[in-house]
């Protein structure tokens with residue numbers, strides 16, 4: 001099996017599981033309880049906060065709020081900031097290639113009377129900074145740009161965006177779900193006000209994510225309740241997943257450089273080999289892209305059938321942005337935003353690498369891709 | 383007592399074995415040279431394309447081939463419809479519905495039902511094309527006599 005869909009799910013690092021497993025079995029206390037069992041759970045959460053804060057060079061661990069998913073972090077960032085700062089203005093700007101967990105809360109706020117604008121991208125998926133600058137108004141409170149896009153791999157000019165956003169007195173939210181643990185992130189140098197990180201993408205268990213909130217940025221909760229996480233995210237902490245995320249962040253901080261150089265070498269060779277296939281194209285930026293990410297499109301064939309073919313005949317797992325795989329039967333909004341026609345978006349394939357991949361995978365993937373494309377084209381009327 | 387639910391109540395997960403079989407070994411792929419009828423339909427929902435060609439002798443479909451630009455289920459339904467129509471009288475073949483195709487495939491996930499439309503429609507279009515051509519030929523033959 002060659003698993004190439006780490007953008008969807010990452011297997012939990014065995015070291016993380018070994019570390020965090022005890023918070024399910026032996027140390028099952030509730031961090032809000034005052035006896036020793038509760039205190040040790042609380043300690044685990046606080047240590048995880050240190051690990052996550054260190055990974056992104058946050059000012060202090062207290063800037064990190066744990067949530068249950070990256071979707072929740074994005075909701076807290078967009079809704080929480082827009083609502084808390086509504087007196088200043090009702091402007092929201094998001095890039096067109098944001099994840100739906102950024103787009104949908106923003107559209108929801110629009111229905112409630114906020115002014116929502118979309119920042120376009122070029123053919124590589126790089127956000128149009130000129131447009132951003134022109135459309136920021138004194139009433140804009142929050143801007144959201146992903147650090148890197150999980151469908152096309154493109155890494156955004158976050159630092160430049162931050163400078164522009166701050167010039168106009170707005171806050172910048174950056175969704176780093178795909179980038180976290182894969183490229184170095186320094187929230188202070190980058191000038192990021194709010195940053196979403198996913199635990200699973202770092203190699204931790206699902207069920208934990210984080211939102212970094214720069215000191216001084218005002219955000220209101222979207223889940224009121226018992227007041228955990230400084231009142232910003234109520235609900236008993238998922239200690240196991242949070243502790244796992246912290247440990248995964250610590251490992252990422254230590255090993256990212258070496259591991260990503262390794263994955264990038266495999267990825268580069270993968271791109272080179274796959275592009276030898278007739279009528280195949282790279283999607284996203286050729287240079288400014290995540291080191292573990294390769295994305296393509298193939299003319300005249302459809303992504304779901306490519307995915308099924310690779311899985312059933314070769315044991316290779318990939319993703320696609322084809323309309324046929326989406327719940328709405330619409331092609332990926334990211335692929336349309338970079339200017340692809342519907343039928344071009346149809347043939348999209350996304351490969352995202354992880355620790356289990358090796359250079360040895362490349363010849364198999366090359367052969368599998370070639371045979372798959374040939375077979376499906378022989379069935380295609382185009 | 384423990385509740386027992388019908389299998390029907392549970393969502394179907396992924397494709398049936400039969401769909402996968404037709405996807406992996408599609409029957410009757412290709413074109414027919416000088417086909418008696420060709421039907422090409424596009425899927426308005428997701429933008430896919432399906433083409434069915436038929437050879438008809440004495441109103442019986444003696445040969446049938448398909449080509450598809452679409453998902454796994456589109457390929458499987460096209461393959462299935464060619465199997466169902468082969469050897470059938472064109473009147474019977476016209477009665478094949480998308481539900482029949484889906485049933486023969488042991489069900490399709492609800493979101494994929496529209497792909498089976500495509501297959502049945504392409505077959506019906508091919509038969510219509512055959513009839514139109516036949517009418518045209520008749521006229522062409524009858525013309526000089528008039």
Ligand code: FES
Nearest residue numbers: 324452453456497
């Ligand atoms: S052809 Fe698009 S969903 Fe089946």
